[in-house]
Amino acid sequence: MSARVGGPEPFPRRKARTRGFTLGQPRSFALSPDGSRLAFLRAPAGDDPVNALWVLDVAEGRERLVLDPRDLGSLDAEVPEAERARRERARERAGGVTTFACDRAFRLAALALGGRLFAVDLDAEGGREVPVEGPCFDPRPDPAGARVAYVRGRELRVVELASGEDRALAGEEDPAVSWGLAEFVAAEEMGRDRGHWWAPDGRAVVACRVDEREVPVWHIADPADPWRAPRAVRYPAAGSANARVSLHVLGLDGSAVEVSWDREAFPYLVRVGWEEGGPLTLVVQSRDQRRVLVLAADPASGASGVLRDDASPTWLEIVDGVPRWLGGRLVWTVEDLEADARRIVVDGEPWTPPDLRVRRVAGVAGGRVVFQASAAEEPIEAHVYAADAEGVERLSGGPGLHDAPAAAGDVVVLVSQGPADELPVARVLRGGRVAATIASNAERPGFLAAPAFARSRERGIPYALLLPEPPGAKAPFPVLLDPYGGPHLQRVWRASFPFLEARWFAEQGFAVLVADGRGTTAGGLAWEKAVHLDLVGPAVEDQVEALLDAAERHPGVLDLSRVAIRGWSFGGYLAAACLLRRPDVFRAAVAGAPLTDPALYDTHYTERYLGLPQEHPEAYERSSLLPDAGKLERPLLLVHGMADDNVHVAHTLRLSRALLEAGRPHAVLPLSGVTHMTPQEVVAENLLRLQLDFLRRALGIAGTERPASHPEPRRP
Template structure:
C-alpha cells in the first residue's frame, strides 16, 4: 500500500484552531446556521465594467435591495431597487437586467416545480422612470428580455407568450400546450434534470425571432407520487418520466417570426431517430441559429448552423465517442462568428477555436488536465479566461490565455478552490477562494495580472468560532487501489493515537464525472464527519474509477457497467485501510446519498466480508427504475445491456446481506423514486434479511424542510453508534 502527498493544510488563521478546542460540534449547530459563511448573492457585473450589483436582504425590515458597488473602491454607490419603495412587491428573490440595463426583471412569490424549475410573479422595474410593470397576472416561467429590451418572452401553461413593454399588449405564439402532453419552450422533466436547463427558447440578436424546442410527451409513461399533506385524503402528483429503455418525448425545433407572425419547424437533411436537442443558441447573425443534436446513446453530437432566412443548414462539428459525449455550455461566438468550443476529444476537456463553418483553427489549451469552467473571451485583448485543474485534480485555479494558445498565465495565487466572476469589460474579477482549512475569501483582482487589489469578505468569524471546537485537519492523500492512485481525504479524531484501534466510516458518491475529494471549505456533511470524528471514528472518502477531472479514460471506464469498478475500488480501499494498525477491520462502515446510496448498498452486499454496516439515502437500487437520459448515457438501454443493469444492481444481491443496513427515502422524490426503496425492501423481506429503514413523507430527493435534516442526521448518527 502507498500513501503519499499528505497535505497538512494551514492558512493565515489556522493557528487559532490549535488552541482552546474543547467544544464538540452538535448536530443542531450543523443545521441551525452556526457555521454559515457569508457570500455575494446574485452578483452581476454592470456593462460599464466599473460597477457590480448584489442582491441584499434586510432581515430586520424584510426588504430586498439591488445595491450597486464600485469595483475600484468596493464601496456601495447606491441602491438601484428596493422592494420597500414598490407597492406591488413585498420582496423579490432574484433579478435580471435588460441588455442596456435600463430595466430590471424582478421575481417574487417563487415556488419550486422540480430541481431547477420555478413558477413566480414577475415585474419589470424601469431604472430611468421608476415605473413598475407586471409581466403577467398569473405565475409564469422563465421570463426573458429581448435584446432590445422592448419585449419579454415567457412560458405559461406549456405555451409561449410575448409581452410588449411599450404597448402593454401580450401575444400568444404557441397554442397547443397541454399538461403531460405538449410543452413549448420549457424542458420536460428529464431534460431539466439531466441536461440541466429549463428555458428552451431563445431570442435572436434583432429581437424579431424566437427559436424554441417543442416536446411531445404523449407517449412517455407517467409516474405518480402520493402527497400525504395534512388533509383527510392524500392527493397525487402525476408527471411524465421516461425510465431507461422507455419512450422519450418527441422533440422538434421551431422558429417563430414576430414580424411575419408565423412559426415554422426546422427541418434538416439528416434523418434522426429518437434523438435529443440539448442546446440551442443564436449566433451574432440574427438569422443563424446553432443547435446541438444528439443520438439517444449520446455518443454522437452534431452542431448545426441553421439559416432561418435561407432555410438552409449545415453541420459545423460532428463529434463521436466510444462511450458518451458531455454536452457543453461553453459555445461562444466571436464577432466574425468563428466560435470557441470545449471538447474531450483528445482525452481531456480542452478549449478549441473553429471558424464559422466549423473548420478547426487551433486547439487553445493542451495537457493531461481538465478545463473545469470557461469564463469568457475578451475581444480587446484576444484573451480567454478559464478555470482548470492544472494544479492537481483536487484544486481549481483561474487562468488566462490568448486565442492563439500563447501567453498562458495563472491568475489565482492560493492553492485550493478558486472561482472567478469577471467584470463585463474583463478589467477585474472577483475571486472566491477556499480550501479545506480556509473558509471563502472574496477578493477583487486584476484580470490582467491576477494581483489582489482589495479584499471584500474573508469569513474570518467562522474560523474564530471554530477555534472553540475540536476540529480535525482534513488530510489529503492518494491510495493505490486496483492499479490506480485514487484521491482520498481522511478526518481523524482530534486526540488521535496511532497505538489505538478506531472504527472506520467511509463516505462516497462515486457517480460518473463526480468529485468528493476536493480541496475546498466545509459542506454540511464535512461538519457531520467532524462530529463523527469527535465520537471516535476515522472518516475517509475515496474517489474511485469513474469519477472526474482525471481524463476521459479514467472517467469512462465504468461504461456499461455502473457499479462494478466503483464498488471494487471501495471494497479494496476498505481492505487496505482496514490493514492499518490503527483501524479495527471488523468495524468498517460506508454511506452515501443517491448514486452514493446505490454504491453503499452494493459495497455492503458485495463486500459483505469487509463492511459491517451501510447507510443508503435515496438510493437507486436498479438502473431499470431510473431516467432514460442519465442511465442510457452510461449503460445504453436495458434491452441492449440487460446484464450491465442487473449484475450490479443491489436489488439482485440481497441474499448476500450479512451486516447492518439502514435504508432511507423521501416519498415525494421525483428524481430517484421511492419505488427503488420499496422494491429493495420487498426483496430483502423475501430473502428473510433483517434491516432498518426510514421513510420521510412528502420529502423530495434532498430530504429537507423544518427539522427534517436534523432528524435524518440524528437517525444516521444513532445508527452508526449502535452498529459500528
C-alpha cells in the first residue's frame, strides 16, 4: 500500500482519487488500417483525470505525445450538453481528450475540448483550433482529412479545414428533432453512441434524424439547489413512445436521400457502417427485439435489401463489432441454440466451434476475424482468438480476462487482467507476437485481491470468495454478498483487478462472496435468457444457492446468521430483492441506485426481458419490488443520486413511499448532484465508509477501518 505525506492513505480515499485505479491507464485505442500506428489516450499520472493523445509506432515500439490538452487552455469550460450525456452513457470518469476520430491515412485526428474543435496532425505535436460557432460535439474527419463533420446543438455541420467554410448539412428549428446524434436508448442500451458516418469517398455523410416529439418528458431536479429549474429530458419508459429514428444520405452537393426500410416493424436502428469496398450496411430491430435484419442500402436511391433475417422466441442480443465485411463477405454472429452459444458466421458459414461462446468481435486483421470468447467449461475466463475458414487460433495466453479493443492489418491490441496482475496490461501483438507493451501511468493498488473461485454444485453458478485476514480474525465470519447479478455484466473473472474493493471489505472482517447467476454473461444462451419474463426472481435464487454452496464447502467459516448484501444499479435492485424476498437468509442490505419498478425503466432494456407492459403486466408485477414492501423485516439502506437520468431517483422514492405506507422502517441516503455514477471524489470515498458503517451496525460488528494491503490474503 503506497503512502502519502502524513502516513498511509486509506483505500477508500485512494480508490476515489484514482477513479478506481483507472486514471493513467492507456485506453480508447485506434489502429491505422494497415496496423502500423496506434493512437490512444492516457493521463500522465494515476490521480490526473486529464487524458492526452498519444501515437505508437508499432514497428519501432516508440510512443509519442501528440496532444496535451493543458497546452490548449480551458478544458471543460463549455462542454456541450450532448457531450455530458455521452460521458454519462459511456460511464466516462476522466476529462481532457475523451474521444477522437481519425482519417483513413491516419494523419489527422479531430477532437473536441470544452466545446472547441481541434484538428491534430498525428505526425507532429500539438493541434490547431478550427474556428466554429458554438460548442462542437462528436467531430469526425472525412476519409481524406480535408473536412470535419460535427454536431452543434441539434444540427449536423461540415467545416472545410483549408478554407474554414462552415455550413449546415441538416437541422430543424424544432428542439425535439436532432440530426447526427444518437438517441438515449441507442447510447445507453444498444452501444451505438454516434449518429453520423462519412461515406468512403467523402462525398456524403450518413446521418440519423431523431424525432423525440412523442417521447415523454421527465424532469430531473436537485432539491438542494431550489433556485435552479428542473432539467427536462426525453425519457422513453417501458411501454411508452420511442424516438422516431430515420437514416439519410446527405451529399456535400446538397442532395438528400432517405434510406428506406419498414420502420414500423423495425423501429430500432442498431448499427450503421459503410466500410471501403462494402455497401452501406445497417442493422434494424423489432420493438420486441425478437427479429433483427441486416440490410444493404443503395445510397443513390435509398432502397435497402435484406442480407440476414434472424429471429428468436425470447430476444436477440446485440453483439458488439458486427456486422463487418471481409473480402466482400458478411461477418455476423448467430445464436446457435443447440450449441448454447453465439458463433461467428461469414456469409452464413460458421467460423467458430460450438464450444466457444463469442462475446464480441474486435475486427478483421490479416484476413482473419479477431474476437473475444469464453470456452464453455471456463466461463470466468475470456480470451482473444483469430478465426478463418481453416480454424481458430487463441492469441491470448495465461488465465484471466483478455480483450482486444482494436485489430487491423496483422496487429491486435491485447488488454489482459490476470490473477497476478495488479492492473490491466496493454500489449500490441504483431503477427501473433508481442511487438510492444504500452506503459500505464495508473497508480498500483499495492496488493492482490487473491479471490478463490468455485462453481455451485446444483446449477454451476460461478462465484469468488474472499476471506478476511486482519490480525486476530477468527471464523466464523459475517458474510457480505457483493453482486451485480444482471444482464450484460459479469463480476466473476479469474483476475485480481475486479476484486480490489471486495478485498477491502474482506479486510474489514467480512467473508465477501461475488456470484454471477442466471441472466449474467457467465453462461450460455439458456443461462442468459433464464430471466425472460422474470427479471429478478432467478437472480435471487442463485445468490442464495451460491451462498449455501460456499458455506457447505467451508464448514464453520461463514456465519449464516449474519449475512448482508450490497449492490449498485442492477446490483442494488438485486440487493433489495434479496432482503425483501429472503429475510430468512439476509439480515441487511445496501441498495444503490436500484431499479425498483421496471415500468419506470427504459423501453429497450426492460421490454427485452419483460415484453411490453400492456401485453405482459404479470411480468412487470413479478419483477417489481413495490408489492414486496410489506415484507421488509431487516435493515435496508437505499442510496440514490438525485441527478440520475438513467435509473431515475423515482425508483428509490417510490419504494421508500411503499415502505412507509407499509410501516416498515428503512434509511434513504440522497446524493445531491450525483448521477448514476459517483465520480465525485468526496462522495465516492465517504460512500464506501458509510456503507461499511451501516453494515457493521446492522450485523452487530465492532471494529475500525483496516487497510487492504495484506500481501497474501487468506485463501478459502
